[in-house]
Amino acid sequence: MALGRTYSVALVGLNGYIVEVEADIGQTLPAFVILGLPDASLNEAKERIRSAAKNSGIPLSRRKITANLIPASLPKRGSGFDLAVTMAVLRAANDIKPTERTVFIAELGLDGRLRPVRGILPAVMAAVQAGYSDVVVAQANLAEASLVPGASVRGYRTLARLALDFGADPQELVLDFEPDDEPGHGEPGPGTTGVPDMADVSGQGDARRALEVAAAGAHHLLLTGPPGAGKTMLAERLPGLLPDLADHEAMEVTAIHSLCGLPSAAVQLLRRPPFENPHHSATAAAIIGGGSGLPRPGAASRAHRGVLFLDEAPEYERSVLDALRQPLESGELVIHRSAGTAAYPARFQLVLAANPCPCGKASGKGLDCTCTPMMRRRYAARMSGPLLDRVDIQLQVERVSLADFGQGGAEEDTAAVARRVEDARRRQAERLRTFGLETNSQVPGRILRGPLRLPAAATRILDHSLERGALTARGYDRVLRLAWTLADLSQRDSPDPNDIGQALGLRQAASAAA
């Protein structure tokens, strides 16, 4: 029988689809045709496959080889199909046994070695979901593929070894070739590098407190202050305060980073929240995802379940900042491009940092500031109202005073703060479980003012502000959310007037500036 059939996985965004690979050997002049919307790198597979097969001792048939990737209408890209096509062709030539429902995902080297591909985690997840739990990958991808529960994964170094296990003639195979392990050329991923410690921050009591509250309630955060006040320093310390990711969260985060990174051998489940710090010259496509053909995830998706830090936020294009409003609402980004639509999760904690004005000196009395009022107003207006509306904590950070700066080492370290944050997270998760929520920042106003309504005595100061017009209805809800987080941090069952006063203070600063 001159027809071989194997399976592989095509990724569209994070969603994988099983692809059936048919290979046929026709009795005409030698040729190699790949059908089923292959992209350039998949079309190059022909030459890789011919050389790899020859150098493994199982040369391809000298006839017309037609490989068809089904469904034909789904665009397929990348080198991960190399192995599936090769195995189908070898099967068509009767060089190996039928491979049944095994899924093959690997790139081939000319010498017949199997090379890792990126996105192996989402691909294997899709295969298992579709009921194909037998997966063969390159040895360098084995650790990552094995993270998927329910998958029975085998890793191979060379095509020859793989063919041997599928019944190829050992007399012909080149089995003495053992390639070295792939050098890990991907970045180690977030969480593995040292996160800076809170103990390094001198003084800045208010800002430290704001950071702790932001971490405890997953509130978005805006830090305004002059250059050198330590805004960036503070923001970089936020991921260290966040609790470890739960199993399903860790899988989501690892899947996204598997898709973004270079194929790398250094993979473990990413347990720490990622931290993304794009430069302010970034385009909308870089932040929310995009690119030609099939869209790839951007910084917002790489920051999923972690922190997206936009330093010098007013310097970003306004359209870029406003593009973040959708993921802030829905926790997901749906991107359309010519080759298809991809949906990437993007539930991140947003941290914005901004100078008070273009020259950066308009803090305190602002006597040194050289900006005109018009310049200041334009600068502040670059962060649109609808965006800032979603930022619960808006804090003014001042330069550290000499008195605080002198005494180093007296500050609390990250571990101590993280313990309080974890405790607060647990308290709110227990309280909010009945509503299907996890953190205070997610609680909608109708629950705050409904089942979680506070006694009038506690909210008096708030009601007063609302009456005076100093607080909008939306602002009212946000203060309530913050007050709940503050209560959780101080291990109280509900906010008292003091918590509400503090919460009001955490967002007063910006309303004074705006």
Added chain:
Amino acid sequence: MKAKDLLGLRGEELAAGYLESLGMLVVERNWRCTEGEIDIVALDGDALVIAEVKTRRSLDYGHPFEAVGTAKLARLHRLGAAWCRDRELRMPLRRVDVIAVVDDGGGDPLVEHLKGVG
């Protein structure tokens, strides 16, 4: 005569014998015109067969079939038409066959045959 030409001649000899063993009638060999050369012209029943023979000593430089590209195939079809014009024959059933001979000098040469290509 050069060695490579001798090899080609031996291959064509073998191929002609092979075609005849299949019951074909070899009409003409090495027919030349301004456009090129037909190695073997044969009749397979009612069909005119334009056969191209490729001979190699080994597979080190690729299979003989791989040396027949689209341009050569197109030329063979044109040559078939030219042969018919030259002989003032009307042959509605006409096809191009390719025969590969691998002959390493010792033992039996390997003959492979593709019918009706292109």
